[in-house]
Amino acid sequence: AQSVTQLDSQVPVFEEAPVELRCNYSSSVSVYLFWYVQYPNQGLQLLLKYLSGSTLVKGINGFEAEFNKSQTSFHLRKPSVHISDTAEYFCAVSRGGYNKLIFGAGTRLAVHP
Amino acid sequence: KAGVTQTPRYLIKTRGQQVTLSCSPISGHRSVSWYQQTPGQGLQFLFEYFSETQRNKGNFPGRFSGRQFSNSRSEMNVSTLELGDSALYLCASSLVAGSDEQFFGPGTRLTVL
Numbered sequence: 001a002q003s004v005t006q007l008d009s010q011v012p013v014f015e016e017a018p019v020e021l022r023c024n025y026s027s028s029v030s031v032y033l034f035w036y037v038q039y040p041n042q043g044l045q046l047l048l049k050y051l052s053g054s055t056l057v058k059g060i061n062g063f064e065a066e067f068n069k070s071q072t073s074f075h076l077r078k079p080s081v082h083i084s085d086t087a088e089y090f091c092a093v094s095r096g097g098y099n100k101l102i103f104g105a106g107t108r109l110a111v112h113p
Numbered sequence: 114k115a116g117v118t119q120t121p122r123y124l125i126k127t128r129g130q131q132v133t134l135s136c137s138p139i140s141g142h143r144s145v146s147w148y149q150q151t152p153g154q155g156l157q158f159l160f161e162y163f164s165e166t167q168r169n170k171g172n173f174p175g176r177f178s179g180r181q182f183s184n185s186r187s188e189m190n191v192s193t194l195e196l197g198d199s200a201l202y203l204c205a206s207s208l209v210a211g212s213d214e215q216f217f218g219p220g221t222r223l224t225v226l
């Protein structure tokens with residue numbers, strides 16, 4: 001079975017500051033890793049994904065994440081955030097070949113001017 | 114290309130009633146998955162359909178059911194509604210089963226009174 005832990009429920013940050021949202025996972029098999037973003041009253045949008053290969057993954061809107069197998073982590077980073085990045089961010093895993101996503105509890109990113 | 118559409122967007126029901134939610138995947142996508150999102154339990158996988166067959170099922174009671182039609186459109190049904198069924202129900206589509214990328218719809222907000 002797989003599980004995902006997002007270590008921070010809320011992260012406040014000032015505009016143009018860097019941010020890191022932390023995600024740890026547990027699985028006995030190889031998994032795919034994802035970060036999704038959810039804006040108010042909307043569905044989920046895929047930011048980036050790790051399937052295999054390079055451990056540094058670049059996504060949309062200037063976000064990137066690094067897969068660390070030894071620490072079973074997949075932290076999301078952005079060097080400079082904007083007000084428009086205010087949203088809820090979800091880390092998720094799936095087992096290769098299966099569409100079932102296991103989500104973390106989410107991290108609410110609040111960007112202040 | 115149109116995205117995933119879900120109807121209705123909002124729904125209010127009373128305890129004991131049943132409800133049917135609809136999801137139209139992106140054109141050409143043959144796999145549809147359903148998720149329930151609540152403040153207490155977060156995002157949880159309900160089921161996945163591919164080529165009109167349920168491929169995977171989450172840990173929900175039998176009151177939750179679904180189906181997929183030959184045009185890949187999917188419906189989910191919840192019978193004998195309970196207050197705890199109040200949630201945002203999200204549908205996601207992908208080209209094939211086991212795809213590494215799923216596209217989410219805006220969701221149906223169900224309120225049970």
